[in-house]
Amino acid sequence: MHFNPRIFIPFFFLWLAGCSLLPSEMKIAEQVMETAPDSALHLLQGMRIDHSMSSADRALYGLLYFQALDKNNLPLKPDSLINFSLSYYSNKKDNSRLPYCYFYKARIFKIAQRYDEATIWYLKALDQLQNNKNYDLLGKIYADMGDICSFQSDYKAAREKYQLSADCFNRLGKSIDAGYRILDIGRTYHFAKEYQKALQYFRKALSQTTDSLLCGSAFQEIGVNYYWAKQYDSAQHYLRESISYPYEGNDFAIRCYNLADMYFDIAQYDSAYLYASKSLKYPGNFFTKRDCYRILANTAYVKGDFKQMAKFMTKYQVCTDSVRKIEIQTKTSVLEDLHLTTEAAGKTRQYLTILGWILPFLVTISIFILLRLRKRNKGNEEQLEQVELQLNEKQTLLRNSLMQKIEETKALQASSRKKASLAERELMDKELYIICLHVNDWAKFNNLMNHTFNNLISKLESNFPDITHKEIIWCCLFLLDVPTPEVLLLLEYKPDSLYKLKQRLVQKLNLKNAKELESLLEKLVESK
Numbered sequence: 001m002h003f004n005p006r007i008f009i010p011f012f013f014l015w016l017a018g019c020s021l022l023p024s025e026m027k028i029a030e031q032v033m034e035t036a037p038d039s040a041l042h043l044l045q046g047m048r049i050d051h052s053m054s055s056a057d058r059a060l061y062g063l064l065y066f067q068a069l070d071k072n073n074l075p076l077k078p079d080s081l082i083n084f085s086l087s088y089y090s091n092k093k094d095n096s097r098l099p100y101c102y103f104y105k106a107r108i109f110k111i112a113q114r115y116d117e118a119t120i121w122y123l124k125a126l127d128q129l130q131n132n133k134n135y136d137l138l139g140k141i142y143a144d145m146g147d148i149c150s151f152q153s154d155y156k157a158a159r160e161k162y163q164l165s166a167d168c169f170n171r172l173g174k175s176i177d178a179g180y181r182i183l184d185i186g187r188t189y190h191f192a193k194e195y196q197k198a199l200q201y202f203r204k205a206l207s208q209t210t211d212s213l214l215c216g217s218a219f220q221e222i223g224v225n226y227y228w229a230k231q232y233d234s235a236q237h238y239l240r241e242s243i244s245y246p247y248e249g250n251d252f253a254i255r256c257y258n259l260a261d262m263y264f265d266i267a268q269y270d271s272a273y274l275y276a277s278k279s280l281k282y283p284g285n286f287f288t289k290r291d292c293y294r295i296l297a298n299t300a301y302v303k304g305d306f307k308q309m310a311k312f313m314t315k316y317q318v319c320t321d322s323v324r325k326i327e328i329q330t331k332t333s334v335l336e337d338l339h340l341t342t343e344a345a346g347k348t349r350q351y352l353t354i355l356g357w358i359l360p361f362l363v364t365i366s367i368f369i370l371l372r373l374r375k376r377n378k379g380n381e382e383q384l385e386q387v388e389l390q391l392n393e394k395q396t397l398l399r400n401s402l403m404q405k406i407e408e409t410k411a412l413q414a415s416s417r418k419k420a421s422l423a424e425r426e427l428m429d430k431e432l433y434i435i436c437l438h439v440n441d442w443a444k445f446n447n448l449m450n451h452t453f454n455n456l457i458s459k460l461e462s463n464f465p466d467i468t469h470k471e472i473i474w475c476c477l478f479l480l481d482v483p484t485p486e487v488l489l490l491l492e493y494k495p496d497s498l499y500k501l502k503q504r505l506v507q508k509l510n511l512k513n514a515k516e517l518e519s520l521l522e523k524l525v526e527s528k
Contacts, residue, residue: 023047023057029064037071044068059088063097066104073248076108099128103141113286115148139168139177146184155188162188179205179214183221190221195229216245224258235262253284260295273299290319294412301416313412317435320405398452403480406436429486437476439490442469449476453525460524464508471505474498475521 025047029040044065049058062081069076076082086101106121122141129138146161166181186201202225206218223238239259247255256279264272276295279288297312409432417425438444450457453476460467460475470491477487488498506517 023053026057026061026064029068030060033064033067033071037068040064041068041072041074055088059085060097063089063100063104067100070104070107076104076111079105079108082108095128095132099125099132099134099137102128103137106141107144110144110148115151119145119148135168135171136174139165139172139174139181141165142168143181143184146181150184150188150191153191155192158188159185176209176211176214179209179211180217182208183214183217186225187221190225190228193228195225198225213246213248216242216247217251219245220251220255220258224254227258227262232262232266250282250284250288253279253282253288255279256282257284257288257292257295260292264295264298269299269302286319290316293319297412298415309416313409314435316412317409320408399480402436402448402452406432406480406482409436426489429489433482433486433490439473445473445476453479454527456521456524459527466508467505471501471508474501474505478518479521479525 025043029043033040044061047061049061053061062085066076066082066085082101082104086098086105089098089101102121102125106118106125109115109118109121122145125137125141129141132138142161142165146158146165149155149158149161162181162184166178166185169175169178169181182201182205186198186205189195189201190198199222202218202221206215206222209215209218219238219242223235223240223242226232226238227235236259239255239262242255243252243259256275260272260275260279263269263275272295276292276299279292284292293312293316297309297316300306300309300312413428413432417428420428433439438448446457456476456479457472460472474487474491477490482490484495484498487493488495491498491501493501502514502517506512506514509517509520511517511520
């Protein structure tokens with residue numbers, strides 16, 4: 001009997017197929033991710049994920065799935081997938097895939113507008129990419145960090161990040177992606193009211209591309225720039241031109257909002273109402289939505305529709321509260337400094353550990369190195385103190401932000417106040433503080449003031465149990481510098497009654513006079 005090896009060849013290939021390290025759908029999805037991300041997502045969504053899949057396959061699946069979602073501009077959910085991938089690649093110390101996990105984790109927080117947490121994850125990704133030539137991922141990280149700096153009005157830092165991003169994309173020959181970063185740089189100058197410099201960058205981006213999406217974005221930015229410079233004819237021309245171009249993300253909402261704002265300024269109220277309403281039908285951020293409601297409220301007032309005006313003002317305040325939460329977040333530049341300082345301190349601890357194991361005859365050298373390291377640490381400690389000081393400034397920012405909110409609402413009512421009677425003005429003032437401070441809702445007022453004034457109400461109630469709600473409200477209004485006539489209106493007091501309230505408060509707090517009362521309130525706000 002002769003042995004025929006050809007009989008075993010089909011069985012050999014079947015065995016190889018069964019030993020494949022990855023499911024075929026995942027292999028194909030990875031191959032077509034750049035050219036056909038929609039097809040890659042379809043393949044991944046059709047796969048069955050269960051416990052029979054190995055940890056390595058599950059980790060890669062989560063990373064590829066988030067990559068496909070991101071490329072298709074879809075919500076990055078569920079985060080349990082990327083969390084598993086991040087944990088797996090972190091334990092395996094996979095320096096090629098771990099930065100991507102950090103990047104998508106950061107984007108989840110960026111989309112949720114939790115910018116301080118997003119920044120921390122972006123910095124972790126950059127740590128992994130040191131001496132790495134993955135310019136595509138680096139370009140995306142720097143672009144996202146530039147966006148965050150721009151939202152936080154840190155325009156110098158934003159330009160630096162955008163320029164780094166543009167350099168990365170230019171290295172890869174991705175001129176369109178680099179063009180968007182040129183627009184972003186121009187936008188930072190526009191926000192800083194340097195309109196001519198902004199226009200130079202917008203025209204530069206426009207001159208270097210024929211891409212319809214990029215052209216539409218460039219026309220949009222040129223139109224907005226002209227509008228802010230109060231050149232309404234040019235603004236109208238470019239903004240109307242931009243609407244005919246395709247768009248991504250929030251762009252269409254921004255185009256419609258700026259057209260609405262311009263039409264309101266030139267007293268074309270029907271067009272202003274039309275484009276503000278249209279903008280709200282498309283995806284937009286809190287800033288755009290807030291200003292659309294402002295335009296709609298003012299337009300409703302001009303038309304005498306006070307019921308609609310009140311509805312839009314309420315929505316305006318809701319968006320203002322959301323914007324306020326974003327504005328008080330720690331700036332990216334502060335977190336970046338803290339991250340670098342912490343990293344330097346961590347390296348110092350590693351050096352000290354190594355020194356502890358050096359042989360006795362190197363003690364002299366060790367002491368010398370230790371002294372040098374301590375000298376270096378002094379600089380790090382000063383950096384940490386500076387960062388801590390900046391973080392403490394957030395408390396002052398909260399108070400100023402709340403006072404600014406009151407002033408903005410007053411400005412919104414300015415046009416209607418001119419024609420209102422004295423009784424109507426008092427009613428408008430009362431409604432303003434109900435909206436901004438929730439003075440008619442003790443639970444909400446308590447929470448807002450504790451958050452703004454370092455738990456002031458809790459301290460007063462704990463240390464002085466006899467104090468009344470009205471007395472606490474006066475304390476908060478005093479710290480907000482609310483004018484006396486408006487305090488009298490809110491408390492429904494006459495001047496004599498307010499004087500008696502202060503005297504009672506001085507006695508309850510075991511003080512000598514009103515000056516000591518004011519000093520005590522400031523100390524309670526500043527104390528830990």
